[in-house]
Amino acid sequence: MTTMTLTREAAVRAPRRMAGFWPTSPALMLLTVFFVAPVLGLLLRSVLEPQPGLQNYVEVFGSTTYLRVFVNTFVVATIVTVVTLMLAFPVAWFLAVAPRRWASLLFAVILLSMWTNLLTRTYAWMVLLQRTGIINKTLMGWGLIASPLPLINNLTGVTVGMTYIMLPFMVLPLQSTIRSLDPATFRAASLCGANRLQVFTRVFLPLAVPGIGAGVLMVFVMSLGYFVTPALLGGTSNMMLAELIAQLVQSLLNWGLAGAAALILLVVSLGIYAVQFRFFGFKAAGEVE
Amino acid sequence: MSVTRRTILGAASLVLARAGAGSAAGRDIVFTSWGGTTQDAQKKAWVDPFQKNSGQRVKLDGPTDYGKLKAMVESGNVSWDVVDVEGDFAVAAAKQGLLEPIDFSVVNRANLDPRFTSDHFLGSFYYSFVLGFNKAAFGGKEPKSWTDLFDTRAFPGKRTFYKWSAPGALEIALLGDGVAPDKLYPLDLPRAFKKLDTIKPEIVWWSGGAQSQQLLASGEAPLGQFWNGRVYAVQKEQSGIGLSWQQNLTAADVLVVPKGTKNKEEAMKFLAWATSAKPQADMATATNYAPINTEAAKLMAAGAAATLPDQHTESQVNLDMAYWAANREEIGKRWYEWQAK
Numbered sequence: 293m294t295t296m297t298l299t300r301e302a303a304v305r306a307p308r309r310m311a312g313f314w315p316t317s318p319a320l321m322l323l324t325v326f327f328v329a330p331v332l333g334l335l336l337r338s339v340l341e342p343q344p345g346l347q348n349y350v351e352v353f354g355s356t357t358y359l360r361v362f363v364n365t366f367v368v369a370t371i372v373t374v375v376t377l378m379l380a381f382p383v384a385w386f387l388a389v390a391p392r393r394w395a396s397l398l399f400a401v402i403l404l405s406m407w408t409n410l411l412t413r414t415y416a417w418m419v420l421l422q423r424t425g426i427i428n429k430t431l432m433g434w435g436l437i438a439s440p441l442p443l444i445n446n447l448t449g450v451t452v453g454m455t456y457i458m459l460p461f462m463v464l465p466l467q468s469t470i471r472s473l474d475p476a477t478f479r480a481a482s483l484c485g486a487n488r489l490q491v492f493t494r495v496f497l498p499l500a501v502p503g504i505g506a507g508v509l510m511v512f513v514m515s516l517g518y519f520v521t522p523a524l525l526g527g528t529s530n531m532m533l534a535e536l537i538a539q540l541v542q543s544l545l546n547w548g549l550a551g552a553a554a555l556i557l558l559v560v561s562l563g564i565y566a567v568q569f570r571f572f573g574f575k576a577a578g579e580v581e
Numbered sequence: 582m583s584v585t586r587r588t589i590l591g592a593a594s595l596v597l598a599r600a601g602a603g604s605a606a607g608r609d610i611v612f613t614s615w616g617g618t619t620q621d622a623q624k625k626a627w628v629d630p631f632q633k634n635s636g637q638r639v640k641l642d643g644p645t646d647y648g649k650l651k652a653m654v655e656s657g658n659v660s661w662d663v664v665d666v667e668g669d670f671a672v673a674a675a676k677q678g679l680l681e682p683i684d685f686s687v688v689n690r691a692n693l694d695p696r697f698t699s700d701h702f703l704g705s706f707y708y709s710f711v712l713g714f715n716k717a718a719f720g721g722k723e724p725k726s727w728t729d730l731f732d733t734r735a736f737p738g739k740r741t742f743y744k745w746s747a748p749g750a751l752e753i754a755l756l757g758d759g760v761a762p763d764k765l766y767p768l769d770l771p772r773a774f775k776k777l778d779t780i781k782p783e784i785v786w787w788s789g790g791a792q793s794q795q796l797l798a799s800g801e802a803p804l805g806q807f808w809n810g811r812v813y814a815v816q817k818e819q820s821g822i823g824l825s826w827q828q829n830l831t832a833a834d835v836l837v838v839p840k841g842t843k844n845k846e847e848a849m850k851f852l853a854w855a856t857s858a859k860p861q862a863d864m865a866t867a868t869n870y871a872p873i874n875t876e877a878a879k880l881m882a883a884g885a886a887a888t889l890p891d892q893h894t895e896s897q898v899n900l901d902m903a904y905w906a907a908n909r910e911e912i913g914k915r916w917y918e919w920q921a922k
Contacts, residue, residue, distance in 0.1 A: 357918040423739070424799045445785060528744070528786060528920035536917075542648040543745060544913045 335558075338551030348552035358536070358553070365533040365557075368447070368522070369515035372454045376462045376511050377504065379455065384466035384503075388473075406460045414524050417453045418444065421525070449525035450532075457521060461514065462507040469503025509568050513561050533557050609638040610844045610851060614665035615834075616643040617791065618814070619868060623665070623705075626863035627855040635854075637847055647674075650839055654679045659841045662848040663855075665705050668697065669748055671835045672906030675701035681838040687849040693856060694873045696899060702835040703856050704873030706864055709829035709890035709897070710749045713812040716821045718803030725825050727757035730804060731780055741796045741805030744786035746909075746916035748832050748900035750777070753806055756828055762898045770912070774919050786920075797822065809890055813869040826893035832900045833873060865889060 338348050352358045383402075387395050405413070420426050423440035431437045443449055473496070481495045519534040526532070533553060540550035612628060614620040620643055628639045645666055651674075653659045666674070674680050680701040690698060697704030714724050714736075724736050730753065742750045751768055754776040760769070777784075785802045787793035790811045796802040798815050812824045836855060838848045854860060861872035862880035871889040872878065878886050886892070905912070 355918075357921050360921060422799070422801050424801045523788070529922065531921050539917060542646055544910060545647060545651055546910070547648075547651075 331554075331558075334547065334551045335555045336551070337547045338549075338555055341548030341551075348548045351549060352552050352556065361531050361533055361536050362556070364530050365516060368450055368454070368530065368532060369512050371447075371451055372458060372515045373508055373512045375451060375455045376458045377508060380459055380462035380466055380507065383459075384463050384470055387463065387467040388470035402460050402463055405456075410457065410520055413457065414453055414521050417449070417456070417525060421449055421452065444525055445527040447526070447530055449527075450522050450530065453521040453525040454515060454518060458511045458515065461510045465506040465510065466500070466503040469500055469506075473499050505568060509565065513564060516561060517557060608844060609640050610662040610847045611640045611642050611660060612663045612665075612851065613642040613645055613661045615645055617789075619790075619810075619870075620665075622864055622867035623855075626867060627851075627860045630860065631851060631854045635850065637850065639851065650674070651679060654840045657841055659839050659843070661839055662842045662844045663851055664837050664839060665834050666702075666837055667747065668702075668833045668835050668900075668902040669905035669909055671702040671837050672699070672902050673909050674837065675699070676906065679840055681840050681842065681845055681848075683838070683852065684845075684849045687846075688853045688856065692858065692874050692876045694875060696831075697833040697835060697873050702837045703852055705834040705836045705855075706861075706868065706870040707831055707833035707873055707890065708870045709809045709826070709831050709893070710743075710753070710806050710900075711809045711812060711829045712804065712825040712827070713797055713807040713815075714804040714823050714825075715797055715800045716823055718800055723823055723825075724804055726827050727753050728759070730806075731757045731776065733780060733783060736804060738804065739783050739785045739796075739802040740780060741785045741787050741793060741802035741807075743793075743806060744788045744920075746913040748902070748905050749830060750806060751912070751916075752830055752898070752900060756898070762828065762896075765898070766901045766904045767908075768904070768912075770915060774915075777919070808870075810869040813888065826890075826896070828896050828898050829890060829893055830898050830900050831890060832902070 339346065341348070383398070387398055390398070418425075421443040422428070423442075423444075425443075427443065428437075428440040432440065443452070477499070478491050478495060481491045486494065517534050518532065519538060522530075522532045523535050534557075537550050537553050537557075540546045540553065612623075614623055620641065624641060628641065631637065632639055642661060645664055647666070647670055650661065650664060650666075653661060671680070682700050683703060688703065694704055694707070697707060712724060712727065712730055716723065718738050719736055722735065724730060724732075729736055730740055742753075751770065751773040752765055754773040755765055755769060756762065758772060758776045760772075785796060785805075787796055787805075790808060793805070793807050794811050794815050797805070797807065797812070798819055807824070809824065809829070812822065816822045816824075836852055838845065838852070842848055856874055858872075858874045858876040859880055861874040861877035864870070865872045865877060866881055866885045869888055871891040872881075878889075878891070890897070
């Protein structure tokens with residue numbers, strides 16, 4: 293079966309790839325002119341400002357503050373990715389197996405949340421999570437807690453807000469992978485004597501890996517560079533890298549240092565992408581069917 | 582300053598993004614400010630009548646973004662002609678050569694408050710940082726001084742401060758620690774941070790005016806450092822909000838013209854109008870920020886004039902913009918380092 297799939301894919305892919313290249317050139321040109329060039333410009337500043345040299349990198353790696361921001365960025369992105377995966381998996385599974393009408397209703401709800409303005413959604417969480425917010429007031433009203441829980445301006449607030457924003461980016465690749473699985477495979481596994489748990493862990497999960505990989509990659513990399521939600525729901529002691537870069541660019545006008553921080557973030561993101569590509573191939577590294 | 586600050590620039594700047602204005606003759610000028618209620622007031626008080634009187638069209642953009650301003654000047658493609666910025670930034674930007682000098686043959690310098698006027702900028706409006714509080718939280722007691730802001734025993738609860746490195750919070754810490762107003766500068770930074778450390782777990786940061794109002798009105802942070810106009814706006818909506826003018830700290834937004842604008846002449850005419858008495862009076866009436874034209878107060882209704890920062894000068898402290906401009910970068914670095922700890 294493996295060889296058959298491979299040859300079929302190879303046969304279909306090779307000519308299509310070349311034929312598909314030219315129509316992408318306007319988009320590539322757009323990206324080059326308006327994205328790649330300015331980004332390179334900023335990165336160049338990191339070795340040219342205030343004078344040519346590596347002083348900006350020395351400063352970034354030599355400062356405990358910046359290192360703390362780096363570490364925090366990865367911690368937050370990891371937590372958000374794990375929580376998002378746990379929440380998204382059942383939803384994606386339900387989307388894939390539910391009757392069409394239910395699935396499309398749920399789909400609409402997910403898409404609707406994506407289309408709502410990011411700021412509005414983040415402010416809504418502020419209203420819910422703050423000390424005088426609905427959650428704390430309700431819990432205190434029921435006598436469950438004596439003083440408000442610290443749900444905002446800390447890691448909890450960031451995790452809640454970002455997980456909520458990232459959910460669709462995990463659900464969509466997951467459900468497309470799960471839907472493409474053949475239910476007969478699981479029946480066959482059962483017939484061969486696997487119990488439910490075994491079917492899940494040894495058949496279903498391995499087959500879902502490309503979807504999990506794509507979702508995890510997307511959410512993790514997006515989380516690394518996230519800005520608005522951590523700025524509004526987080527505290528200053530768990531600042532993320534994007535916030536630091538914005539501060540350097542807009543407030544301190546230190547573009548050299550900002551370029552250095554941006555380059556590090558870019559290298560790390562590309563590195564993660566490369567690892568994913570190496571282990572799971574093109575499909576897991578972002579291609580969604 | 583004002584409603585949306587840097588935190589949300591990413592989203593907001595998309596709204597009005599425009600490039601390369603005015604290659605044609607008889608072109609529009611672009612006035613950039615911070616958005617929100619403040620820019621609305623500037624539109625009504627300055628832009629609308631100016632367009633009507635001069636026939637010169639003025640487009641609005643926002644929010645102000647120092648990074649963008651610098652990028653425009655460096656690239657030589659300046660699409661903002663007049664920009665509302667914070668005072669300390671203007672002093673620093675003038676030194677870096679980012680600003681056009683003001684043409685005082687067009688602008689009348691005579692009646693402009695000299696505290697906020699220089700060769701490269703004119704005052705836009707001036708404001709005070711004041712101690713604002715929500716009375717419901719303290720059972721009849723009212724905080725009066727910056728010392729009270731640091732007294733968590735007498736006034737328990739979260740306190741809110743301006744998040745960004747800017748004149749204000751460090752001065753408040755020093756005043757709260759008993760430093761005499763005339764001994765504030767140069768700032769004793771270690772002492773200021775040490776004082777702030779005593780209440781650090783209780784601090785909630787506000788990054789924009791609207792957020793500060795929400796924190797105050799909801800009681801989320803029942804006391805803190807606020808722009809006076811923002812507290813007034815909450816007072817108009819809700820009872821039980823108080824403010825203390827004791828040692829209120831003045832600072833100003835100023836208007837600048839980015840270096841290399843193609844509409845320098847028109848920009849100067851707009852500046853001359855915006856800083857003249859009547860538009861300044863209208864702006865002050867709408868916002869409760871004070872006019873920077875000394876003739877403006879006469880044109881205001883007596884009731885409105887009485888609520889402005891310029892009526893509370895007895896213990897007023899002027900934030901030192903020149904000191905800040907000289908030390909902006911160093912203080913910024915230490916401020917954010919301290920915050921991230």
